[in-house]
Amino acid sequence: MTDLRVVGGDLLPPADDRRHLLSVADLSRDDIERLLSTARSFVHSQERDNKKLPTLRGRLILNVFYESSTRTSSSFELAAKRLSADTMTLKAAGSSVDKGESLKDTALTLSAYDPDVIVLRHPEAGAAHFVARTTEARVVNAGDGKHQHPTQALLDLHTMREALGRLEGLHVAIVGDVLHSRVARSLVQALRLVGADAILVGPPALLPPGLAPATSDISAIADADVIYVLRMQKERMLEGANFVPSLREYTARWGITPERVREGQRVMHPGPMNRGVEIDARVADSDAALVVDQVHSGLVVRMAVLYDLLTTGPVAVEAALGVA
Amino acid sequence: MLAGRTGSDNIVIRGARVLDPVEGLDATLDVRIDNGVIAQLGAGIDANGHRVVEADGLILAPAFIDPHVHLRTPGREDEETIASGTAAAAAGGYCAILAMPNTDPVVDNADVLRSLRARAAEEAHVPVGFMAALTRGQNGAELTELGALADAGAAAFTDDGRPVAAAGVMRRALQYNAITGRMIAVHCEEQSLTHGGHAHAGLVAAELGLTGWPSLGESLMVARDLDLAGETEQPVHLMHLSARESVEHLRRAHAGGIRATGEATPHHLCLTDEAVRTLDPNMKMNPPLRSEEDRVALLDAVRDGTIAAIATDHAPHSPEEKDVPFEAAPFGVTGLETSFAALNTQLIEPGVLRLETVLERMSAGPAAIFGLDRPRIAVGAPANLTLIDLGATWRVKPSAFRSRSLNSWLIGKRLHGRVRLTIAAGAVVFEL
Numbered sequence: 001m002t003d004l005r006v007v008g009g010d011l012l013p014p015a016d017d018r019r020h021l022l023s024v025a026d027l028s029r030d031d032i033e034r035l036l037s038t039a040r041s042f043v044h045s046q047e048r049d050n051k052k053l054p055t056l057r058g059r060l061i062l063n064v065f066y067e068s069s070t071r072t073s074s075s076f077e078l079a080a081k082r083l084s085a086d087t088m089t090l091k092a093a094g095s096s097v098d099k100g101e102s103l104k105d106t107a108l109t110l111s112a113y114d115p116d117v118i119v120l121r122h123p124e125a126g127a128a129h130f131v132a133r134t135t136e137a138r139v140v141n142a143g144d145g146k147h148q149h150p151t152q153a154l155l156d157l158h159t160m161r162e163a164l165g166r167l168e169g170l171h172v173a174i175v176g177d178v179l180h181s182r183v184a185r186s187l188v189q190a191l192r193l194v195g196a197d198a199i200l201v202g203p204p205a206l207l208p209p210g211l212a213p214a215t216s217d218i219s220a221i222a223d224a225d226v227i228y229v230l231r232m233q234k235e236r237m238l239e240g241a242n243f244v245p246s247l248r249e250y251t252a253r254w255g256i257t258p259e260r261v262r263e264g265q266r267v268m269h270p271g272p273m274n275r276g277v278e279i280d281a282r283v284a285d286s287d288a289a290l291v292v293d294q295v296h297s298g299l300v301v302r303m304a305v306l307y308d309l310l311t312t313g314p315v316a317v318e319a320a321l322g323v324a
Numbered sequence: 325m326l327a328g329r330t331g332s333d334n335i336v337i338r339g340a341r342v343l344d345p346v347e348g349l350d351a352t353l354d355v356r357i358d359n360g361v362i363a364q365l366g367a368g369i370d371a372n373g374h375r376v377v378e379a380d381g382l383i384l385a386p387a388f389i390d391p392h393v394h395l396r397t398p399g400r401e402d403e404e405t406i407a408s409g410t411a412a413a414a415a416g417g418y419c420a421i422l423a424m425p426n427t428d429p430v431v432d433n434a435d436v437l438r439s440l441r442a443r444a445a446e447e448a449h450v451p452v453g454f455m456a457a458l459t460r461g462q463n464g465a466e467l468t469e470l471g472a473l474a475d476a477g478a479a480a481f482t483d484d485g486r487p488v489a490a491a492g493v494m495r496r497a498l499q500y501n502a503i504t505g506r507m508i509a510v511h512c513e514e515q516s517l518t519h520g521g522h523a524h525a526g527l528v529a530a531e532l533g534l535t536g537w538p539s540l541g542e543s544l545m546v547a548r549d550l551d552l553a554g555e556t557e558q559p560v561h562l563m564h565l566s567a568r569e570s571v572e573h574l575r576r577a578h579a580g581g582i583r584a585t586g587e588a589t590p591h592h593l594c595l596t597d598e599a600v601r602t603l604d605p606n607m608k609m610n611p612p613l614r615s616e617e618d619r620v621a622l623l624d625a626v627r628d629g630t631i632a633a634i635a636t637d638h639a640p641h642s643p644e645e646k647d648v649p650f651e652a653a654p655f656g657v658t659g660l661e662t663s664f665a666a667l668n669t670q671l672i673e674p675g676v677l678r679l680e681t682v683l684e685r686m687s688a689g690p691a692a693i694f695g696l697d698r699p700r701i702a703v704g705a706p707a708n709l710t711l712i713d714l715g716a717t718w719r720v721k722p723s724a725f726r727s728r729s730l731n732s733w734l735i736g737k738r739l740h741g742r743v744r745l746t747i748a749a750g751a752v753v754f755e756l
Contacts, residue, residue, distance in 0.1 A: 126603035126650030145651050146533030185533050208530035
C-alpha cells in the first residue's frame, strides 16, 4: 500500500511512513498478492477452536461508520477482535454527529485515544483521504460515497480465487447500477491488477464511460465466469434523475434470473440484496451463488488488511500462525 | 464606476524594463510620477526630491484589473472584507477589481450598493467596482432596477454564482439594459445538467465516483446567451469559461458580429481535472477543472484574443467550509495574490503564452470589456502600475496571505515571478 498521495510534485508534506488503504488505485499487484496470501493464512486460523491470535494485542482499531452497514462494520469489528486488538465501533447516529459535529472534529476527538487504525465509512467521496490528512492514525477506507471500497474488492478477489482456483484470465460481468457503486469502481481496478477483466452491463445512464468495456445488452453476461450483481442504490440517486423509468422495467431487462445464468457460472453480490429487483431469489439461494462465501472472505481479508498495516508484512504472519 | 481613494504620491522608478504592450512601449526607462500622475518617461530623470525606487532588472507594467472577485461583504466578513480583499488585490499587482453581488444581502438595490461604495471609499486599498444583481435576490425571475442601480454606480450586472435559468428573463434583461450602457456578465450553467455535479464529467469523475458536471452544462447556456445577445443586439460578457465547446461558440459569435466577450481563470488555464484525483477540496471549482483539450482550447482563445480577459474568480471560503471531504466542500478558490506568478510559472516561462499577452489580458482586456479607463504608461495618465521581479522565486504559504481565506489551489507551490510594488490610482498600495 502506498502512502497517502497529496497534491503532486513539490507539494508533498513532510515524510510520512504511515500506510493507509484508501483506494485500490494506490495498490500494486504485489500488494494484492501479499494481502490475499495473508488472508489465506488466516483461513487456517479460523478453522481452529481457538480462533483468536495475539498479533495485535494492545492495538486500538476504531470503526467509524457514517452510513449504515451490516457486513462491513461487523467483519471489521470481528477481524480486530480475532487479532486481539481493542476495538470500538462508532455510528454517526446517536453520536455528536447528530449535534452537528464536523468530520474534522470527530476525527480529532477520536485521535485523542491514539488509535492505530481508523476504519471509516462516509457518504462523501474523499472522506477517508481527509481523515488520513487530519489524524495520525492509519486509515482504512470502508466506503466513501461512490468513490472506493477497497476491502470489498479484496474480499471479492479472495472469494473468486477460492471458488474458481485462479484470478488470472477470469471474465467478470458487473451488472447493474455501476454509476453509484464504489464497489464496482474498486473491483474493476482490482481485477485489472490481477490480470482478470471486467465488462459492465446495465442501463445506459448507469454505466459511466471509460471505466471498462460496457454494454446495455444483458446477453453479454453469457461469456462471464462470474456474474457480479450490484444493488440498485436508490439512496444515492438524485431525485428526478430518471436513470431508469421503473424498477419493474429494470428487473425485466437486467435482473439476474435462473434463465440468464448459464451452467458453471458463479454469481456474486456485495449485499445487501434487493431480492426480486436486481437478483432473483432462486439465483441468490442457488449453489451458483457465492454470497455467503463473500461474507466469510470479508473476515479474513479484513484481518489481513489490519495485520498488514500494523506489522512488517507477510513474513511474520507464517510465524505468528505457526503455519508452514 | 469605481469606488476608492485616489493618491498623490511622488515617486521615481528607475531603470525598470517599462512594458506596456498596448502603447507599444518596451524600453528601459525611468518613470517619474508627480501627484499620482505619470509626469515623465525617459533616461536619467532627476529625482527632484521624489522617493526613488531602484528597479534594475524588474518589469514595470500597467497594473492589473480583475473583473471577477468575491469580496464576501456584506454577510461573510469572516471570509473576506473590502479591506482584506483589496489588500490581496494590491499584493497581486491589481489597481482595480470588480466585486460580485452574490452577498448576503444580495446587491440588488441602490441602498446596499451605495453603502458598499461608501465603505470602499474609506477602506479599499485599490478601487472597487461593485456589480449589481440582474434579478432580485438573484431569483432569476424579476429584474432589478437596472436604471437606478446604474445611476447609483453599479459597474455591471450579473447573477454570478447562478445562471439566469429562464431564457425569457435573460432576453428582457438584455433588452432593458440598453438604457444603462453597462455590461451584463453571465454565469453560464444549465442546472438540469449540472445538478449534484462535483467535477468535470469525464474519466476522472467516473473513476472517482463523483457526479459529473459536463461541458455541455456550460456550453449550452453559452450558446443560448450568445443567441440572445445577437437577437437583442446587446453585448454580453461570458464569465469563467471552461469548456472547449464554449470557446467555439464564442468564436462563431464573433464571426457573426455579436458583441460578446469572455474571460478565463488562471486555474482553468493551468490545471486539468487530473488535479481532482488528489481529492483536495482546493481543486474544486465551479465550473470545474476540465480536460487537457479544454485547457488547450482556452489557451488558444486567450492567445488569439477570443478570450480578452483573465479573471481570478477569487472565491474565499472559511476553513470550516473547505476543510472537509472533497464531496462536501463548496466550490471556489482564491487567486488574487497568486495569479500573475502562477501564469508566469506555468505558462509564460514554458513558452505557452507570451508575457505581453498575459499583461494585456490582465489589464487592458478587462478594462475595455467593462468600459474602465485603461491602465497605461504614458505621460498624463494616472499611475496604475505594477513592478514585477520575474526572477524571484517564492513559496505560497497560507500564513502570508492578505486575504482572510486560505483556500488557494497553490498552497505549498513554488512560483516564479513576484509583484514588488503596486501603484493604484496614484498611490503606492503594496510594497514587498
